[in-house]
Amino acid sequence: MNLRFLTIILFLTFQSYALTFKSDGTVVDNDGNLIDQTNQDQSSQNSKGSYNLNFKTNFSIDESYLNNLGDLNNDNIDDFLLSLMVDPSAYGAQFYDIDYETAEQLPRVPSYLVYSSDDGKYSFELLPEETWSKRMWAVEGFKIDDRRFILLGRNGEVGKPEENPGEKIAVIEVNFNKTIPNFVNTFFEEKKTVTAALDTFKSDDGNTYLVISNYNIFSTKPFNVYDSVIYKFDPNDGFSYSNLLPYAKDKNAHNGVRIFDFDNNGQLDFLAAAEIWKTIDFEAKPLSQFPGSYAVLNWLDKNKNLIIRLEPRFEFDHAGFDLNVLDINDQKYFIETSSQFLGHLSKDVFKNSALSIYKMNQVENYGTLNISQTFDLGLIRATQSKTFFYDFDKDGKDEIFINNYLKNRNYFDLIDNTWKEVPLEYSLISNSRNQMITSVLLENKDENCAVLASTYLYQKNKTVKLHISDCL
Ligand SMILES: [Ca+2]
Numbered sequence: 001m002n003l004r005f006l007t008i009i010l011f012l013t014f015q016s017y018a019l020t021f022k023s024d025g026t027v028v029d030n031d032g033n034l035i036d037q038t039n040q041d042q043s044s045q046n047s048k049g050s051y052n053l054n055f056k057t058n059f060s061i062d063e064s065y066l067n068n069l070g071d072l073n074n075d076n077i078d079d080f081l082l083s084l085m086v087d088p089s090a091y092g093a094q095f096y097d098i099d100y101e102t103a104e105q106l107p108r109v110p111s112y113l114v115y116s117s118d119d120g121k122y123s124f125e126l127l128p129e130e131t132w133s134k135r136m137w138a139v140e141g142f143k144i145d146d147r148r149f150i151l152l153g154r155n156g157e158v159g160k161p162e163e164n165p166g167e168k169i170a171v172i173e174v175n176f177n178k179t180i181p182n183f184v185n186t187f188f189e190e191k192k193t194v195t196a197a198l199d200t201f202k203s204d205d206g207n208t209y210l211v212i213s214n215y216n217i218f219s220t221k222p223f224n225v226y227d228s229v230i231y232k233f234d235p236n237d238g239f240s241y242s243n244l245l246p247y248a249k250d251k252n253a254h255n256g257v258r259i260f261d262f263d264n265n266g267q268l269d270f271l272a273a274a275e276i277w278k279t280i281d282f283e284a285k286p287l288s289q290f291p292g293s294y295a296v297l298n299w300l301d302k303n304k305n306l307i308i309r310l311e312p313r314f315e316f317d318h319a320g321f322d323l324n325v326l327d328i329n330d331q332k333y334f335i336e337t338s339s340q341f342l343g344h345l346s347k348d349v350f351k352n353s354a355l356s357i358y359k360m361n362q363v364e365n366y367g368t369l370n371i372s373q374t375f376d377l378g379l380i381r382a383t384q385s386k387t388f389f390y391d392f393d394k395d396g397k398d399e400i401f402i403n404n405y406l407k408n409r410n411y412f413d414l415i416d417n418t419w420k421e422v423p424l425e426y427s428l429i430s431n432s433r434n435q436m437i438t439s440v441l442l443e444n445k446d447e448n449c450a451v452l453a454s455t456y457l458y459q460k461n462k463t464v465k466l467h468i469s470d471c472l
């Protein structure tokens with residue numbers, strides 16, 4: 001099937017859903033709110049030091065996503081990955097209506113390593129074509145000794161759940177000639193999966209493990225595209241199955257996973273942002289006994305597991321997307337983004353969006369922490385919304401920042417024991433039409449500042465424009 005034909009089919013498929021494609025290239029939802037546009041506003045609102053990068057492709061891009069990779073080329077400035085996606089659900093249409101064959105026919109589209117270069121600006125390099133993906137937002141950079149790698153969680157959701165073909169996760173090894181990248185090796189897992197989230201950790205014996213959430217609980221290998229797996233990764237031999245099967249909550253989709261020792265007891269802990277399972281019919285009956293995100297202390301030692309449940313902001317409609325722990329003056333806070341999940345066949349699959357904050361206190365095993373404070377993020381949905389922690393006001397304690405936003409980008413600051421929203425002063429990509437922005441915060445440790453790279457989450461364009469702010 002050629003692309004134009006496919007586009008027409010997809011277009012027709014979407015007509016019956018909540019969004020309308022207008023002749024001027026704009027897309028509006030049922031309430032007439034403008035969601036997207038074909039012709040981007042070229043006007044520039046650059047302030048001193050900020051600039052744009054343009055990524056031209058041969059594909060019509062539906063979505064884009066930015067992931068911080070840490071400092072890969074050792075100049076104390078964070079590098080990042082721009083991943084482009086094709087996906088009907090970018091426009092609110094149901095990916096569930098795309099069958100296996102159509103999903104297989106969707107093109108794989110480029111990703112770019114965006115790296116800090118000698119001239120003090122960001123440059124970019126196209127990833128090897130074999131690693132391009134239809135749809136990828138789960139990405140991480142990691143190091144083994146002096147070698148640098150990029151882990152690509154290829155293929156999020158495309159197609160009906162039972163027909164999603166998946167893609168193989170990949171690891172690219174990258175060398176640098178001064179700051180300029182050279183992709184020297186690529187490793188693939190043999191089996192295709194549907195990767196929602198990932199993280200890496202090192203064991204005490206120095207081995208590197210890759211934790212790949214394909215939504216469901218952990219399995220020894222991906223028997224099914226949805227089975228999550230923990231791999232051991234060898235820098236010379238690539239992937240092998242670790243056979244680690246630590247606890248994860250059954251009948252929940254794991255949209256976000258993080259593994260680190262957040263209580264500083266020397267044992268790795270697990271943070272899971274979880275989405276309730278519902279029946280795939282118009283009733284959308286809950287299948288999860290306990291909806292909500294959760295943490296597991298001492299994750300790799302089942303005898304010492306301590307499970308902390310987090311009160312789900314949206315109760316039996318709860319879909320957590322990111323969960324992290326922030327430590328302020330020895331008080332730890334769980335920070336979660338979430339949406340209300342109405343059901344696969346609902347007119348709006350997701351609606352509403354929240355940032356919820358929980359004070360981590362001593363809890364009994366299987367105890368539930370109540371929400372301490374919650375904010376409405378003002379997004380149509382919080383899918384792929386992640387949090388960053390950074391000391392924006394340079395007072396010695398970190399604030400919370402969300403990567404996705406519509407009108408106001410704010411950070412959340414703890415002032416007199418209460419979290420408050422504070423406007424953020426970075427220059428942004430021009431957004432005269434209130435498109436959904438996605439961004440990534442990038443630290444420059446030499447200059448003790450950070451830049452904000454921003455672009456449109458929903459693109460519908462062949463040229464993707466990225467705005468880099470000045471370093472504040
Ligand atoms: Ca760098």
Ligand SMILES: [Ca+2]
Nearest residue numbers: 261263265267
């Ligand atoms: Ca721990």
Ligand SMILES: [Ca+2]
Nearest residue numbers: 391393395397
């Ligand atoms: Ca601060």
